[in-house]
Amino acid sequence: MAVGSKVVIESGLEDLAERLSWYAVLADLIRRKPLGAAGGVIVVIMLIAGVFAPVFAPFDPVINDYTRPHFAPNLINLLGTDQFGRDILSRIIYGARTALLIGFTSSIIGAFTGLILGVASAYFGGLFDLIFQRIMDVIMAFPLIILALAMIAVLGPVVQNDVLLVILAITIPFVPRCARVVRASALAIREIPYVDAARACGFSHLRIILRHMTPNVMAPFLIMITAFVGQAILLEASLSYLGLGVQEPIPAWGLMLQGGAEEYAESAPWIAVFPGLAITLAVFGFNLFGDALRDTLDPKLRSQ
Amino acid sequence: MAGDGGYFDQSALDTCRTNLGIDQPILVQFGNFIWGLLRFDFGLSMWSGQPIAYEIGLRFELSLQVAIMATLISVLISIPLGTISAVKQDTWVDYVVRTFSIAGIAMPSFWLGILIILGLLIFTQSWFGEAWMPPIQYVPIWEDPWYNMSMLIWPAIATGYRYSAVATRMTRSALLEVLREDYVRTARAKGLLEKIIINRHALKNAMLPVVTVIGIEFAFLMGGLVVTEQVFNLNGLGKLFVESVTNNDYNLTQALVMVVVTVFVFVNLVIDLFYAWLDPRIRYT
Numbered sequence: 186m187a188v189g190s191k192v193v194i195e196s197g198l199e200d201l202a203e204r205l206s207w208y209a210v211l212a213d214l215i216r217r218k219p220l221g222a223a224g225g226v227i228v229v230i231m232l233i234a235g236v237f238a239p240v241f242a243p244f245d246p247v248i249n250d251y252t253r254p255h256f257a258p259n260l261i262n263l264l265g266t267d268q269f270g271r272d273i274l275s276r277i278i279y280g281a282r283t284a285l286l287i288g289f290t291s292s293i294i295g296a297f298t299g300l301i302l303g304v305a306s307a308y309f310g311g312l313f314d315l316i317f318q319r320i321m322d323v324i325m326a327f328p329l330i331i332l333a334l335a336m337i338a339v340l341g342p343v344v345q346n347d348v349l350l351v352i353l354a355i356t357i358p359f360v361p362r363c364a365r366v367v368r369a370s371a372l373a374i375r376e377i378p379y380v381d382a383a384r385a386c387g388f389s390h391l392r393i394i395l396r397h398m399t400p401n402v403m404a405p406f407l408i409m410i411t412a413f414v415g416q417a418i419l420l421e422a423s424l425s426y427l428g429l430g431v432q433e434p435i436p437a438w439g440l441m442l443q444g445g446a447e448e449y450a451e452s453a454p455w456i457a458v459f460p461g462l463a464i465t466l467a468v469f470g471f472n473l474f475g476d477a478l479r480d481t482l483d484p485k486l487r488s489q
Numbered sequence: 490m491a492g493d494g495g496y497f498d499q500s501a502l503d504t505c506r507t508n509l510g511i512d513q514p515i516l517v518q519f520g521n522f523i524w525g526l527l528r529f530d531f532g533l534s535m536w537s538g539q540p541i542a543y544e545i546g547l548r549f550e551l552s553l554q555v556a557i558m559a560t561l562i563s564v565l566i567s568i569p570l571g572t573i574s575a576v577k578q579d580t581w582v583d584y585v586v587r588t589f590s591i592a593g594i595a596m597p598s599f600w601l602g603i604l605i606i607l608g609l610l611i612f613t614q615s616w617f618g619e620a621w622m623p624p625i626q627y628v629p630i631w632e633d634p635w636y637n638m639s640m641l642i643w644p645a646i647a648t649g650y651r652y653s654a655v656a657t658r659m660t661r662s663a664l665l666e667v668l669r670e671d672y673v674r675t676a677r678a679k680g681l682l683e684k685i686i687i688n689r690h691a692l693k694n695a696m697l698p699v700v701t702v703i704g705i706e707f708a709f710l711m712g713g714l715v716v717t718e719q720v721f722n723l724n725g726l727g728k729l730f731v732e733s734v735t736n737n738d739y740n741l742t743q744a745l746v747m748v749v750v751t752v753f754v755f756v757n758l759v760i761d762l763f764y765a766w767l768d769p770r771i772r773y774t
Contacts, residue, residue: 326750326753326754327746327749327750327753328708328709328711328712328713328749328753329712330712330713330715330716331711331712331715331730331746331749334715334730334731334734334742335734335742335746337734338733338734338737338739338742341734341737342737415595419595419597422597423597423599423715423716426597426599426716426719427715427716427719427731428735429731429734429735439597442599442600442603454607454611457600457603457604457607458604458607461596461597461600461603461604464596464597464600465592465595465596465597465600466595468594468595468596468597469591469592469595472591472594472595473591
């Protein structure tokens with residue numbers, strides 16, 4: 186960002202104390218990264234909607250009401266009803282809960298596994314690193330959704346809970362993607378003398394990996410997590426749309442687009458439009474927020 | 490094998506297992522699979538009983554055509570947009586293009602597909618008084634090009650827009666970097682037209698990373714097609730893949746995964762070779 190004379194004056198001594206308060210930090214963020222702040226607002230709205238879904242949702246998202254199918258958006262059902270008479274707004278609000286649950290769980294587990302494996306791979310080096318990286322290469326050769334579908338095919342008969350199955354199928358493709366980025370940062374840290382110092386103190390490998398190296402690769406790790414959440418939400422929606430993800434009657438955005446959406450596209454387009462809009466906005470929000478976070482935390486990664 | 494509590498005949502079960510080859514030790518099964526791969530013999534589909542090579546052959550043409558068309562569309566969108574956005578950096582044009590491309594990444598291609606169908610229905614209804622939907626029966630392009638295009642252009646747009654987003658960003662950042670080079674300044678100092686500087690000097694040198702992204706995307710299109718083919722009800726490889734997962738047809742899933750990965754590795758090799766042609770500084774010895 187350009188540092189004009191105005192900014193220099195504003196950040197004078199008088200401003201310094203105020204800078205430490207949270208709203209000053211927030212105002213600063215909005216001024217410097219308007220798009221990132223907009224993304225953050227979308228993420229916060231989605232979090233609030235998901236957590237307090239029962240408070241905001243005007244109707245029950247699961248119970249069918251055959252007296253009011255295919256109602257166009259009106260004052261009672263703000264976004265209309267689907268073919269079973271369920272309120273679309275309520276289902277979107279509860280759907281945020283499903284999307285966030287799956288998005289966050291799979292991103293955090295996937296990124297954490299990748300973090301430990303990536304740091305370990307960089308720390309041990311040699312043959313372990315070589316073999317491990319080739320395994321990661323093989324997994325990276327699969328497009329995200331192909332691997333997720335293959336995981337569902339393999340794990341489907343074993344894992345009975347469909348939400349857990351989706352989380353597992355999304356988590357596994359994330360591991361090598363995070364491990365690779367983390368390994369690159371960890372390789373640089375390995376060369377810094379404090380790692381040798383820790384070795385000389387006689388600390389165990391586990392302690393050096395977890396206590397000394399991991400905290401120093403936090404920046405790329407946090408960036409990966411935010412990038413993953415958006416992808417995970419999109420992937421969950423795609424899997425549910427294909428009928429291989431979350432199953433009825435759990436409200437999920439992808440599932441809402443399946444079946445009714447295409448069949449009644451002409452007579453009841455609101456069934457198809459609003460859930461898709463929710464997916465797009467959510468992924469849009471997380472991507473913008475993630476980009477801003479990346480620029481702030483690690484300017485070196487900007488070109489990637 | 491049998492459902493819970495259902496009656497089943499042990500000898501029938503054994504015959505079934507022998508036919509599928511799953512009575513063999515796991516290593517022998519793996520050996521057979523690899524030996525089959527070398528001869529392009531993937532075995533039989535567990536669901537339809539047809540040879541898998543035949544099932545794939547039926548659908549390969551359609552998926553390949555959509556993939557090529559989607560790649561062309563994404564190139565046609567991304568290179569001009571990326572160039573404009575880099576040349577007019579930090580103006581409103583740049584912001585519009587960037588929002589357009591970020592939206593492409595965020596928008597699920599199946600939703601875009603549904604919207605396209607919806608738009609077509611409403612548009613044809615109001616303009617021609619009769620709702621029109623893309624045809625469903627596949628006809629090869631050399632038999633009836635018009636009919637073929639009217640069917641496949643929509644899924645190609647739905648997938649191509651999504652994939653253009655990454656390429657647009659790449660074109661923009663690569664071009665921005667090249668525009669700061671000394672030879673661009675020299676070209677400007679010579680008094681060349683801005684158009685010639687961009688097209689001949691800058692764009693040519695910015696193409697290297699863009700070609701990589703487009704090539705990788707082509708391989709990943711196979712994944713994108715999984716969802717788009719479902720929306721437009723196209724009988725291609727992506728739909729076959731979803732069906733194989735739904736039906737627990739392991740042989741077929743396994744074979745399709747191998748096909749996708751082979752395409753990916755092959756495309757990567759082609760890109761690497763293409764580099765040497767594009768950038769004479771790179772030589773493979």
